[in-house]
Amino acid sequence: MDSLQSYLIIAAILFSIGIYGVITRKNAIAILMGIELILNSANINFIAFNRFGGMENLDGHVFSIFVIVLAAAEAAVALAIVINLFKNIGSVDVDDADLLKG
Amino acid sequence: MMENIPLTLALLNLFLPLISFIILIFFGKKLGSYAHWVSLALIGLMLCITGSLFVNIFHNSETPILSTSIQWFTTGSFTVELGFLINNVAVIMLFVVALISSLVHLYSVGYMKGDPRYSRYFAYLGIFTFSMNGIVLADSLIMMYIFWELVGLSSYLLIGFWFEKDSAADACKKAFLTNRVGDIGMFIGIMILFFAIGTFQIDGLIEGVRNGAFTDNMTLLTIAGILVFMGAVGKSAQFPLHIWLPDAMEGPTPVSALIHAATMVAAGVYMVVRIFPILTPDALEIIAYVGGITAIMAAIIAVTQNDIKRVLAYSTVSQLGYMIMALGVGAYQAGFFHLTTHAMFKACLFLCSGSVIHAMHHALNEIKDHDTDSQDMRNMGGLKDKMPITFWAMLFATLAISGVPFFSGFLSKDAVLAGTLSYYNLHHGWTIFLPLAGFSAALITAFYMFRLIFLTFFGKPANDKVYSHINESPILMTFPLILLAVLSFALFFTIPFSLNPLDSHGWFTNAVPMIENVAGLDMHEVEEGIHHAHYSAMGISLVVATIGIFLAVLFYLLKKVDANKVAGVANKLRLYNLSLNKFYIDEIYNLIIYKPFLALSWLCSKIDWDIYDKIFINGWGWLTIKLSDKSGEFDYNWLDQKVVDGFGKITQYVGNNLKLTQNGVVQNYLLGGMLGVLLLIVLIQQF
Numbered sequence: 078m079d080s081l082q083s084y085l086i087i088a089a090i091l092f093s094i095g096i097y098g099v100i101t102r103k104n105a106i107a108i109l110m111g112i113e114l115i116l117n118s119a120n121i122n123f124i125a126f127n128r129f130g131g132m133e134n135l136d137g138h139v140f141s142i143f144v145i146v147l148a149a150a151e152a153a154v155a156l157a158i159v160i161n162l163f164k165n166i167g168s169v170d171v172d173d174a175d176l177l178k179g
Numbered sequence: 180m181m182e183n184i185p186l187t188l189a190l191l192n193l194f195l196p197l198i199s200f201i202i203l204i205f206f207g208k209k210l211g212s213y214a215h216w217v218s219l220a221l222i223g224l225m226l227c228i229t230g231s232l233f234v235n236i237f238h239n240s241e242t243p244i245l246s247t248s249i250q251w252f253t254t255g256s257f258t259v260e261l262g263f264l265i266n267n268v269a270v271i272m273l274f275v276v277a278l279i280s281s282l283v284h285l286y287s288v289g290y291m292k293g294d295p296r297y298s299r300y301f302a303y304l305g306i307f308t309f310s311m312n313g314i315v316l317a318d319s320l321i322m323m324y325i326f327w328e329l330v331g332l333s334s335y336l337l338i339g340f341w342f343e344k345d346s347a348a349d350a351c352k353k354a355f356l357t358n359r360v361g362d363i364g365m366f367i368g369i370m371i372l373f374f375a376i377g378t379f380q381i382d383g384l385i386e387g388v389r390n391g392a393f394t395d396n397m398t399l400l401t402i403a404g405i406l407v408f409m410g411a412v413g414k415s416a417q418f419p420l421h422i423w424l425p426d427a428m429e430g431p432t433p434v435s436a437l438i439h440a441a442t443m444v445a446a447g448v449y450m451v452v453r454i455f456p457i458l459t460p461d462a463l464e465i466i467a468y469v470g471g472i473t474a475i476m477a478a479i480i481a482v483t484q485n486d487i488k489r490v491l492a493y494s495t496v497s498q499l500g501y502m503i504m505a506l507g508v509g510a511y512q513a514g515f516f517h518l519t520t521h522a523m524f525k526a527c528l529f530l531c532s533g534s535v536i537h538a539m540h541h542a543l544n545e546i547k548d549h550d551t552d553s554q555d556m557r558n559m560g561g562l563k564d565k566m567p568i569t570f571w572a573m574l575f576a577t578l579a580i581s582g583v584p585f586f587s588g589f590l591s592k593d594a595v596l597a598g599t600l601s602y603y604n605l606h607h608g609w610t611i612f613l614p615l616a617g618f619s620a621a622l623i624t625a626f627y628m629f630r631l632i633f634l635t636f637f638g639k640p641a642n643d644k645v646y647s648h649i650n651e652s653p654i655l656m657t658f659p660l661i662l663l664a665v666l667s668f669a670l671f672f673t674i675p676f677s678l679n680p681l682d683s684h685g686w687f688t689n690a691v692p693m694i695e696n697v698a699g700l701d702m703h704e705v706e707e708g709i710h711h712a713h714y715s716a717m718g719i720s721l722v723v724a725t726i727g728i729f730l731a732v733l734f735y736l737l738k739k740v741d742a743n744k745v746a747g748v749a750n751k752l753r754l755y756n757l758s759l760n761k762f763y764i765d766e767i768y769n770l771i772i773y774k775p776f777l778a779l780s781w782l783c784s785k786i787d788w789d790i791y792d793k794i795f796i797n798g799w800g801w802l803t804i805k806l807s808d809k810s811g812e813f814d815y816n817w818l819d820q821k822v823v824d825g826f827g828k829i830t831q832y833v834g835n836n837l838k839l840t841q842n843g844v845v846q847n848y849l850l851g852g853m854l855g856v857l858l859l860i861v862l863i864q865q866f
Contacts, residue, residue, distance in 0.1 A: 171844070171845055174843075
């Protein structure tokens, strides 16, 4: 089981769960969690390709560290947006936030 | 410094009259009736300068007094030079111009007194003298051509000086246009010579012909010579372009004396004299015939004219024909000699007729008669007692023109006739026409000139009321008459070498030696022939002059024969009317040039207006309007309504429908994005 394929399958499953969460959940916090899953599936891909792609340096590791940092920053900003959303419309349900409706 | 004296004199000579013109044209109005002092002073100075040049000819140098030129401009290989060539011929011509010009200036002071454009008149005389001097001094044909046109201009201005009269305005246009016909030929001729030899300089042309520029093609040289001579046909009023000169008598009489008798019309003869060495025998033969036809025809016309100035005008044409004929037969000296003597006595005749007209005009004004023609000889008669000075001056000049011994005309006319006679002796055949024309013209000339004298000065006055008011002209006008009448005596042209009245050898023949013709005419043969023909010509010319005078005495003084009856008899063959109507030449031109030209113009205007304008131009307009209509309709109905608006409508429709997808639910957008990515992946997998 120690092959690239199994890692990629894990990452794809994780990505699909993340997407599913993002699209179906109405709660903004849940959507953020879906996004975290998507990011981590990407991290798994980075590490897997680094391990099995024949690379001798640590590029994949460096990228996944970047992604983790980025996810932390994104979570902070996104939570701030959610708090502001709640303050403005009294809910964290994304269906209520339809100000962009044409 | 010494070498520059002739150049300075020549420049002064040329530009003094121009200064007179410039001063008078700009300040003439201020000077008013004092205007003549300016021109008299400047022209007088010019006469003195010419006199000092004139003295030179007695040294009888073969080389020119002055021959110099400067480069005017160059374009490519085409160089035009301006310069002076003063030889003995030029000096004599200059002196004639200066003398007659100054006398006419003097005379005009009396004649033009009180004219509203007094200063303008003297200004014009100034520019005429300037241009005439230019022709005489010019050393190249192109410079001569420039001044040639300038004398044409001044002649135009002076003929039309009294432009309020329609006849004067018409006459000046006629003179200008008729001259143009000749000038075009002259210009083409000059250009042929230029392209064959490469210079405009007269000396250069002679040298070029001598060196054989035309040896392969003498016909071209003949044609060039005849074309250049066409200029002289126009300017010197030769048949068939003589028609302008009699009409030119509409100008003031002193102008007729200066321009249309003594100087400008002689310019053509002078030009032929200058280019004489390069004229081929063939060209000269044609020139001789033109001169001969002119001489006899104009003399016949002069017989029946009643206007005193017209008689003199036709007489001038006839005498110019003589000069041209003389040049044509190779009697170069005789032609130029006749030019000089003719200038004196014809100027005198014109000034005398001016004096008579002046007196008649004043008399008619005093009795308030504005219908009688002051120039018609039938209204004169018996004037010799009232105007003795004019009468005697005119009589002397008439004796000169009729070829009576002791007078200048006898010598020069005799030389011309000797030339024609010798030409016949050398060539025989049809050339008999030339001496015949010459001698008959001499007979007729004597007849009509004495007719003029008898009708004007003898017999009973036509109108006693007018007669009693006639007075002799003032001294300003009679002085030039006296001087010119004195110069009609043969004496002045033969001293100091010969006092024999029958012998023309004198300073003149010494100053104007026979020249070489480089185009193939043997001048020695010509000279020899003239020498042999001399005495027979003299005898015949004496006889014909006597017959002419005798007939005039019989007809008009003693009235033994009724002139009207003779005219009636002659008219059975329409001879009288033919002469009276100037051989219908004006009418012929009217018929063959003027009328067809008008018809052509009418046709052109018809085509232009009725066909081109109405059908073509208007058609285009109509077509354009129709097309614009259709195009406008198409533009509005199709492009505007359908295409342009269609785009708008489609956009609106699509926008209306697509706006439904903008429901503001972020997750829907994300779902759309996902499906798009999936679609892309599937598509990439497919291809």
